[in-house]
Amino acid sequence: MASGLHIAVCILYVIAFILEVVTVFLPYWKRNDLEDTLNDSIVRHEGLWIRCQTFATGNWDCDDFNRFFLGLPTELQAARGFSLSSLFISFIGICLAVAATVLSVKSLQNKLTIASGGASMLAGLLIIAAVSWYANDIRIQHEYLTRLRLTGGSGTRYTFGYALFLGWVGGALQVVGSIMALCISCGNSDEEDIPPTYRYHPTKSTLAPSQEYV
Numbered sequence: 057m058a059s060g061l062h063i064a065v066c067i068l069y070v071i072a073f074i075l076e077v078v079t080v081f082l083p084y085w086k087r088n089d090l091e092d093t094l095n096d097s098i099v100r101h102e103g104l105w106i107r108c109q110t111f112a113t114g115n116w117d118c119d120d121f122n123r124f125f126l127g128l129p130t131e132l133q134a135a136r137g138f139s140l141s142s143l144f145i146s147f148i149g150i151c152l153a154v155a156a157t158v159l160s161v162k163s164l165q166n167k168l169t170i171a172s173g174g175a176s177m178l179a180g181l182l183i184i185a186a187v188s189w190y191a192n193d194i195r196i197q198h199e200y201l202t203r204l205r206l207t208g209g210s211g212t213r214y215t216f217g218y219a220l221f222l223g224w225v226g227g228a229l230q231v232v233g234s235i236m237a238l239c240i241s242c243g244n245s246d247e248e249d250i251p252p253t254y255r256y257h258p259t260k261s262t263l264a265p266s267q268e269y270v
Contacts (some may be wrong), residue, residue, distance in 0.1 A: 061240050062157045062169070069150045069176055069231035072122075075226030076146060076183050080139045083108055083118070084217035085187075085196050101217055104136050131193040138186035139223075142179045146230065149175035153237065166241040172235030179228025187223035191216055 083103030097112035108118040121128060128136075152172035159165040194214050201211040 059240075061236065062153070065169075065172075065233050065237045065240070066153045066157060068151070068236070069146070069153055069172075072176075072180065072226045072229035072233065073143070073146045073150060075222050075229070076139070076143055079183065079187070079219050079223035079226060080104060080143060082217075082219040082222070084219040085190055086136070086214040086217045086220075089198070089213040089215050100111065100214075102155075102214075103217075104132065104139065105131050105217065126142060129193075132188050135186045135190045138182045138189070142182035142186065142227075145175050145182065146179035148232075149173075149234075169237050169241040173234040173241065175234075176230045177234035180227040180234065182227075183223050183230070184227035187220045187227070191220050201242065 081103070083106050085099050085103050087101035088099065099110040101108055106120045108116060110116040114174050121132075150170050150174045152175060156165045156168035156172060159168065194216060198213050198215065201213045204211060
């Protein structure tokens, strides 16, 4: 059966998966700069699927993107592809980890634990890559528009939304959980699956010493 470490790994996987789901579907991957908000009193924020704006009166308006994948900006395509792949692989990792906790055969349990660790490692790296790529694009655009404003230009500057930070935390938990899973599986040997060996130990005879018969 599963040890406490196996259960802890499963809990980490589930928490990370929940954070990743919230990250993917939350429309707060970026929001307009607070300095710009003071000027027009409009809060703009975007996610992978919709973009919204909230007015000073309390009214808000949201609009989804016209396309699912093709024709979108490169960073949005990458974020969608990486994040959806991360969710799928993360779910597979959870299933493998749960299956490993209910098995009593040590060798099979170790194999499933290693597979779940590899899947979760890949899922964590994918979500980290998605949010990092998106965050880097925000940084580049913000620096460009800041320099443009010095020359009299204009444009809406965006900063990091809190969904990015949730994605980083979820990805980090996936990586930590996968490292724990790999350490558990590597630390366990298959000794429990090897049948015990027996040695023959002849018992001492209780008979009297041999006697000569005539």
